[in-house]
Amino acid sequence: MNGKSAQDARYLAASRAHAAMIERLARGYEADPELRRDLVQEIHAALWRSFAIYEGQCSEKSWVHRIAHNVGVTHMMSGMRRRKMPLVGLEQIEELPGGDDPEHSTGQRSLSDRLLATIHRLAPADRQVMLLYLEDLTAAEIGEVTGLSASAVAVRIHRLKALLAEPYRAQEKRA
Amino acid sequence: MSHDPAKQAWQASVEIAGTPQLEEVQKDADKFFRAIRRRNMIEYVACAVVIVAFTIHLFTLTNIFHRIGSVLVIMAALYAPWQLHRRASAVRPEAAQAMPTHLHLRCQLVRQRDALNGILWWYVLPFFPGLVLFFLGQGYDQEINAAGPPIWMRWLIFAGMFAVVGFIVWLNKMGAQKLQKRIDDIDALTGGSE
Numbered sequence: 001m002n003g004k005s006a007q008d009a010r011y012l013a014a015s016r017a018h019a020a021m022i023e024r025l026a027r028g029y030e031a032d033p034e035l036r037r038d039l040v041q042e043i044h045a046a047l048w049r050s051f052a053i054y055e056g057q058c059s060e061k062s063w064v065h066r067i068a069h070n071v072g073v074t075h076m077m078s079g080m081r082r083r084k085m086p087l088v089g090l091e092q093i094e095e096l097p098g099g100d101d102p103e104h105s106t107g108q109r110s111l112s113d114r115l116l117a118t119i120h121r122l123a124p125a126d127r128q129v130m131l132l133y134l135e136d137l138t139a140a141e142i143g144e145v146t147g148l149s150a151s152a153v154a155v156r157i158h159r160l161k162a163l164l165a166e167p168y169r170a171q172e173k174r175a
Numbered sequence: 176m177s178h179d180p181a182k183q184a185w186q187a188s189v190e191i192a193g194t195p196q197l198e199e200v201q202k203d204a205d206k207f208f209r210a211i212r213r214r215n216m217i218e219y220v221a222c223a224v225v226i227v228a229f230t231i232h233l234f235t236l237t238n239i240f241h242r243i244g245s246v247l248v249i250m251a252a253l254y255a256p257w258q259l260h261r262r263a264s265a266v267r268p269e270a271a272q273a274m275p276t277h278l279h280l281r282c283q284l285v286r287q288r289d290a291l292n293g294i295l296w297w298y299v300l301p302f303f304p305g306l307v308l309f310f311l312g313q314g315y316d317q318e319i320n321a322a323g324p325p326i327w328m329r330w331l332i333f334a335g336m337f338a339v340v341g342f343i344v345w346l347n348k349m350g351a352q353k354l355q356k357r358i359d360d361i362d363a364l365t366g367g368s369e
Contacts, residue, residue: 008197015194023192024185044195045203049280070360112188115181134185136177147363164181 029072212265240312247305263290291351
């Protein structure tokens with residue numbers, strides 16, 4: 001197999017395996033459906049290019065996340081001027097939005113909407129960590145993808161866990 | 176799948192997604208080449224228009240400043256596209272041959288970045304002597320002087336020319352910075368640098 005077709009084969013296998021993750025990641029970085037479609041295409045193009053240089057530097061899963069997040073963060077930074085609301089860090093968010101709304105309090109769909117609303121408020125580094133955490137990457141993998149130190153990842157995950165457990169703590173209090 | 180309800184809900188929000196056609200993806204990956212080729216084509220056409228316009232001036236205007244100015248502008252309009260081709264022509268991705276795609280892309284990004292950073296010297300300034308002379312020629316032409324705008328407005332136009340040039344140079348510097356970011360991204364992935 002020559003270099004080009006090996007690159008194509010690697011890309012095709014990875015893009016099929018991670019298509020849903022790429023779609024979710026794009027939702028985390030872009031709320032507008034039209035722009036999101038462009039972002040997904042951009043991620044796929046970057047992914048195809050990247051498989052020309054992938055030589056097992058890290059696991060394929062980490063590699064795909066790394067490429068996709070690079071494109072996502074760049075896209076997010078270029079859209080910063082369009083934003084009306086300032087972005088915040090995880091430490092500034094006390095609870096997931098819409099917690100008191102009965103329509104939002106149950107069901108996976110509503111929980112994912114609340115997670116998404118929270119993600120859209122976050123500054124790049126925290127957004128990356130939250131998206132990767134929700135994709136079930138380990139702390140070490142998150143560090144590998146983001147380039148953050150182990151302690152910086154640990155602090156963010158600790159905050160995230162507290163934030164995600166908040167609705168259940170509130171429920172317990174009410175009971 | 177994790178037992179964490181947040182992770183479960185997030186991963187269930189999109190469980191199946193399509194993938195674009197490989198040809199489409201490859202076309203998107205060539206976007207940089209196509210953008211450069213389009214930009215250069217516009218510049219070549221613009222220079223051709225300048226050459227035609229100033230050749231007409233050269234043969235129709237009688238003022239010596241205008242005529243020398245026209246010659247200098249025509250020379251600049253020949254020099255600038257030559258430099259553009261030499262420094263920043265669009266190189267087809269296929270030209271990489273055995274070179275890894277990322278290295279080829281990085282080389283092209285570095286080349287375009289350097290071209291944009293030096294644009295004042297090889298694209299903007301060559302037009303200046305001719306345009307200044309052409310502008311001065313208007314001050315010495317009695318017919319134009321009588322019919323043209325007042326002197327203060329001419330100086331304003333002259334200052335405006337500088338402002339536009341400054342803006343163009345600034346825009347190109349911004350473009351060079353964006354390219355540098357893409358170069359940094361590639362370096363971060365490969366552990367390489369210049």
